[in-house]
Amino acid sequence: MSASNPTPSGGPLVEGPRDPEHDVTASYALEPDYVARLTARILATSGESKEARSPLNGAPLAHIPQSTEADVDEAFARARRAQEKWAATPVAEREAFLLRLHDLVLDRQQEILDLIVLESGKARKHAFDEPLHIALTARYYGRRSREILGTERRAGVIPALTRVDLNHVPKGVVGIISPWNYPFTMALCDGLAALAAGNAVVAKPDAQTMLSALLGAQLLEEAGLPKDLWQVVAGPGSKIGTNIIERADYICFTGSTQTGKIIGKQCAERLIGCSLELGGKNPMLVLADADVERAAEGATRAVFSNAGQLCVSVERLFVADAIYDRFVERFVARTQAMTLGATLGWDNDMGPLISQDQVDTATAHVEDAVAKGARVLAGGKARPDLAPYFFEPTILEGVTPEMTVFGNETFGPVVAIYRFHSEDEAVERANDGEYGLNASIYSRDAERARRLASRVKCGTVNVNEAFAASFASIDAPMGGMRQSGMGRRQGSEGILRYTETQSVATQRVLRFSPMLGLSEEAYAKVMTASLRVLKKLGRA
Known part of the structure; x- marks a missing residue:
């Protein structure tokens, strides 16, 4: 594994004092006026703030104003007033706004990438997935909303005499609680569908990556979104999260299964809907007829993209016994050849983790596994010489059920690799556990792989691809089975979740008496x- 040289980037950056220990480009800071313009978008009157630091080198980035419960109340009040007019706006105008956003995101992608990398630490090439995904999402709903939301005709009970029209009525104000791991796309993608359906949004992005979400809010305004339709509040979920749930007409949450269960209960008490994308322990199956080189390349991306901090990342690799040794050789070689770095440049194959908590989790999982007999084939340790929160891309062999890493999500650059002797065994082991978010299957026989995919209990399955095929296919719904969540983003399901279905039946001539x-x-x-x-x- 090699470390990349620092590469300065354009965008709203000024050069700050260089970190003598790590000597990385992360010493570049954000212009104070730029930060002030972004943070002014938060509805916050507490007078308190939370310092945000870059995981690239721990340098301060911004002080984020903190919202009160009264601020949340005001955010919903503003959003409700704005939503009434927005719901009456023709869907064609909403689509036009989304298509303008599509172009704006592509035009401003370097600024977006700078901010994502500074806040999250991810490699720039992985950060690019975010503006790409938002552009795809905006274009999809910018082209398809009228078709999906249009009034549908359904069969009436008496042909020709009973007419039934199906309307899709916006729910009102949607509360979106988004995570830090994809701070730009997760802050926006679910909300774009909510806006397209005629709703307003109150968003609470994660505290660690507020600036990327705030830039997203700014771009919405620049694309022509009417004032007050998108409100942003900031603060810990323990302080303002319940207040959001108590006032929203629908909740969209992406995060841990533990928190998702709490939110689901709170929504059930109010009889409001929610969609929850939660944890995963995602499997990849490499069948005996797989192209070994292609599978090894896919596994490297599936495991180490965004340093494994991706809901659909692979953490369990099942490889057919017939090609196991060849695959392991190629996968280990690719992993060891990765360029590691904490810079703003395009050369890095992997950046640091977001926080010390993530490093501690990865360290604990690897140390526990090794202590109980697992073998480290690559990586295996923290690398503070590269950045404060860096952990090497790690491959473990010989992981057994008594090890913590066996069934618990690491959410870091750690994968366990296993042999299998039959495809039935592979499916059974892939379905083991409580999660079911994403899976990958590699085989030269795509039709057979698709048949196998139907037996895997995951919301998305990629054949001969790591995760991007399903993630980027916006017409395809995405979400989890079992403990990985409920509801779907993307596709028609992704916009219809934000509507109430209303049946209007008109009776002609005859009456039902x-x-x-x-x-x-x-x-x-x-x-x-x-x-x-x-x-x-x-x-x-």
């Missing part, structure tokens, strides 16, 4: 005969 002098008994006989006729005619 006796008429023309019929008795109740005679009416019942006529209706019974009608049902029999409709069945013979093949009516549903």
Whole structure:
């Protein structure tokens, strides 16, 4: 593994004092006026702030104003007033706004990438996934919203006499609680569908990566989103999270399974809907007929993209016995050849983790596994010489059920690799555990791999790809099974979750009660005969 040289970047940066210990480009700081413009978008009157530091070298980035419960109340009040007018805005105008956002995000991607890397520490090439995903999402709903949200005709009970129209009515104000690992796309992508459906949004991004989310809010405004439709509050979930849930008409949360269960209970008490994308212990299956080189390349991305801090990252690798040794050789070689660095440049294959907590988790999982007999094939330790929160890309062999890493999500650059002898065994082991978010299958026989995929209990399965095929296919719904969550983002499901389905039935000529002098008994006989006729005619 090699470390990359620092590469300065453009954007809203000024050069700060260089860190003598790490000597990295992370010493570049944000312009104070730029930070002030972003943080002014937070509705916060507490007078308190939280310092944000870059995981590249621990340098201060900004002081984030903190919101109070009263600020949350005001955010929802503003959003509700704005939403009434927005709901009456033609869907075509909402689509036009999203298409303007598409272009704006692509035009401003270098600024977006600078901010993402500074806040999250991820490699720039992995940060690029975020503006790419937002552009794809904006274009999809910018082209498809009218089709998806348009009034539908459904079959009435009496042909030609009963007309049924299906409307999709916006829920109102959506609360979005987004994570730090993809701070730009997760702050925006779910909200774009909510806006397209005619809702307003109150967003609470994670405290560690507020600036990327605030830049997203600024771009929404620049693309023409009317004032007050997108409100941003800041603060710990323990302080303002419940207040958001108590005032929202729908909640969208991405984060841990533990927190997701709490939010789900709170939503159930209010009888409001929610979508929850939660944890995963995602498997990859490399079948005996797989292209070994392609599978090794895919595994490297599947495991180490964003330093493994990706909900759909692979943490369990199951490889057919017939090609196991060849695959391990290539996978280890690719892993050891990765360029590690904490800079703003494009050369890094992996950057640091977001915090010391993530390093501690990865360290604890690896040390526990090694103490109980696992073998380290690559990596295995923290690298504070590269950045304060750096952990090497790590491959473990010989992991057994009594080890913490076996069934618990690491959310870091650590993978356990296992042999399997039959595809039935591989599927059974892939389905072991409580999670079911994403899986990958590598095989030269794509049709057979797709058949196998239908047996894997995960919300998305990628064939001959790590995760990008499903993640970037916006027409395809994305979400988890079992303890990995409920609900779906993307596709028609991703926008319809933010609507109430309303059936409007119009009855012509006949009424559903006796008429023309019929008795109740005679009416019942006529209706019974009608049902029999409709069945013979093949009516549903």
